[in-house]
Amino acid sequence: MITTLSGDTTRLRRTVDFVKEQDTATLLPLLLPGVDGPELRALAERCRFSHAALLVFPSGDDELNATLDDCGLAVVEPARPSVVVRDRLALRYRRPAADLDVRILRPPVQGRDGARRMVEVFALTVAPGSELDPIAAQERESQSEAHVAFDVTAPDPLVLRGLCATFARYGAVPDGGGYNPHENGTVFYFGLPADTKAGYSRVELYVPGDHRDVLAAHLDEHRARQPAETLLRLLTGAWTTQALAAFTELGAPDALDGERGTHPAELARITGAEPRNLATLLRYLTMLGAVTEAHDGFRLTEVGALLRTNAPVSMRALALMYGGPFYRSFAGLGHTVRTGQVAFEHVFGENHFDHFARDPELAELFDQSMAAGSAMFDPLPLHPALTRAAEAPDGATVVDVAGGNGELLGRLLDAHPRLHGVLLERPHAVEAARHRLEQAGHGARCAFVEGDFADLPDNGDVYVLSRILHDWDDERCREILRHCARAMPDSADLLVVERLLPTDGSFSLATAWDLHMMCNVGGQERQVGHYGRLFTDAGLTLVSRTSLPLDGHVLHVRKAGSPLD
Incomplete structure (x- = not known):
């Protein structure tokens, strides 16, 4: 016990001395040998040396406080949970994150230049005789979590990308990072080049706020250098699906909110869950960003709020479908x-x-x-064909072909008060759509047709096929499109909404949905040229395409030979 305290105290004293002696302009060239001149000045203007960090292993609060006192450090703010270091240790040692009680303390230190800095102390509680003793021994030897850190003074995405590029140019490589919801801060870790002269092998850029969009590319590069970690994360994707589905099935999103926290025991009582197991699930969902934990318990994030039943664009049903059938x-x-x-x-x-x-x-x-897929239409695109129809002197009619429960048609009628709607669907779906659209106040402007594609009305001005063609093989698509061509007046427009496979192999949700359609439906996603050939075979022609959110597109189609205006 005495040896452990003495070892951690010695390491902490060295860290305190380092923080007192260094400043931004002199430390950066030590960390990144070769950086000087304009680039050094640019770095120094955009990031400020803020602290040095190390990981200590007290047996409890008394020992931790004694170590801090011996080093002349006074804690002015309560300890916070460490998400990033905890998760790094869990992955490194293949341990459940729940077993690792890692906290952050940030006692202030005044530099010899008068600047206020701090020492960041990560404390992993290791009780005497604990099975975590080997982790403590290995970490003291490797100093894996020891690092120096800079606060980014202008947290702009372009600035962040520029800083990351400059670090890479002088030999630093991505070494992980994360977003800590407890303090709303984003961390970028870099491994330093072998010729660094500061005595540290890692550097951190700390950015206030949520910058997970920029962090994603940083982590992708890090994982490319860690193939085993990359594969492990990929293999556990099924756990993510089931965690979100179980969370939804319990009704937990409806019991939480984004303003007031709820403790696991209270949430367990409301949902009828086992408290300890629910807490484990919530910690995992915190790592995913669906919930966040504060002193008053767990609350929903913007992501998790999409799983609520009454969310404006609820994705609850998607979670239950993807986690169920x-x-x-x-x-x-x-x-x-x-x-x-x-x-x-x-x-x-x-x-x-x-x-x-x-x-x-x-x-x-x-x-x-x-x-729920209507998030593709948020915000709703005002397509010229719809706008033109809505401005017709005598009104116009939009026909939603296989329009489900009327979600999209309702949005179109909301956006265009002069339009009338027709919804074609199976009998049970027609009833659901009728109920939805009547409640929305559109009942007088809507007609409902029970039937199949052969039953399309011939009096429409705009026909909509939203995410229909990807359900079918090419021959059935041609048949559906021929029904459309026969029903459409010569002046009518057809709007086909689909995800398009990229032609260059770039990342797209369409590539994932192509696998889903093959496995579960027997359909497929297609490239724009593929759709163009199907339109031509049915006597139609592709006029234009417009991008939508979530990698969607509107393909504007007309009868071959019809005027475009």
């Missing part, structure tokens, strides 16, 4: 790849349309999950 069928992906048979049909014995239609609750959940 589609989760089970995705286990048959290998069967689909080997045989070409749709995994959903292999697992459930019938296609997904028939399977959902047999169960009213499941059918409603499926329609709700399709409506």
Whole structure:
């Protein structure tokens, strides 16, 4: 015990002395040999030496306080949980994060230049005889979490990217990082070049606020250098799906909010869950960014709030579908790849349309999950074809083909008060749409048609096929499009909403949905040229395309030979 205290005290004293003696302009060239002149001045203007950090291993609060006192450090703010270091240790030693009680303390230190800095003390509690003793021994030897840190003074995305590029130019490499919701700060870690002269091998850039968009590229580069970690994160993707689905199924998102925290015991009482297991789930969801933890308990983030039943664009149904029927069928992906048979049909014995239609609750959940995809239309694009129809002197009619529960049609009618709507769907879906649109005050402006694609009305001005064609193979798509071409007046417009596969292999949600459609539906996503050929085969022509959120596109189509105005 005495040896442990003495060892940590000695390391901490050295850290305090280092913080007192250094300043930004002299420290940067030590960390990044070769940086000088304009680049050094630019770095010094945009980031400020703020602290040096180390990880200590007290047996409890008394020992930690004694170590701080011996080093002349006074803690002026309460300790906070450390998300980033805890998760790094958990991954490094293959330990559950819940077993690692890591806290952050930041006692102030005044530099010899008069600047106020601090020592960042990470404290992992290791009780005498604990099974964590080997971790403490290894970390004291490796000093993996010891680093120096700079505060970024202008937290602008362009500035962050420029700082990261400058560090890379002088030999620093990405070494992880994270967002800490407890203090709303984003951390970028770098491994320093071998010829660094500061006695540290890692540097941190600390940026106030949530900058996970810039952090994502930084972490991607780090993981590319850590193939085992990358693969492990990929392999645990199923855990993420089930954690979000279980959280939703419990009704926990509806019991939480974004303003007032709720302790796990109280949330367990409300949801009927086992308190300890619910707490474990909440910690994992905190790491995912769906909830955040503060002194008063857990609360929803903007991401987690999308799982609430009454969210403006609720994605609750998607979580239950992806964690339920589609989760089970995705286990048959290998069967689909080997045989070409749709995994959903292999697992459930019938296609997904028939399977959902047999169960009213499941059918409603499926329609709700399709409506959840309306986030693709947030904000709703004011397509010129819709605007032109809405300005027609005698009004105009938009026909939503296989329009589900009327979510999209309702949005269009909200945006264009002079439009009339027609919704074509299966009988049970028509009733749900009728109820939704009547409640929204659109009942007098809507007509409802029960039937299939062959039953399309021939009096529309704008026809909408939203995420329909990707359900089917090419031959069925041609058949659907021919029905549209026969029903459309010569002056009508057809708006096809789909995700488009990229032509250059770049990242796109369409690539993921292509796998989903193959496995669960028997359909596919397509490139724009592929759709263009299907339109031509049906006597139609592609006029233009417009981007939507979530990698969606509107393909504007007209009958071949019809005027464009």
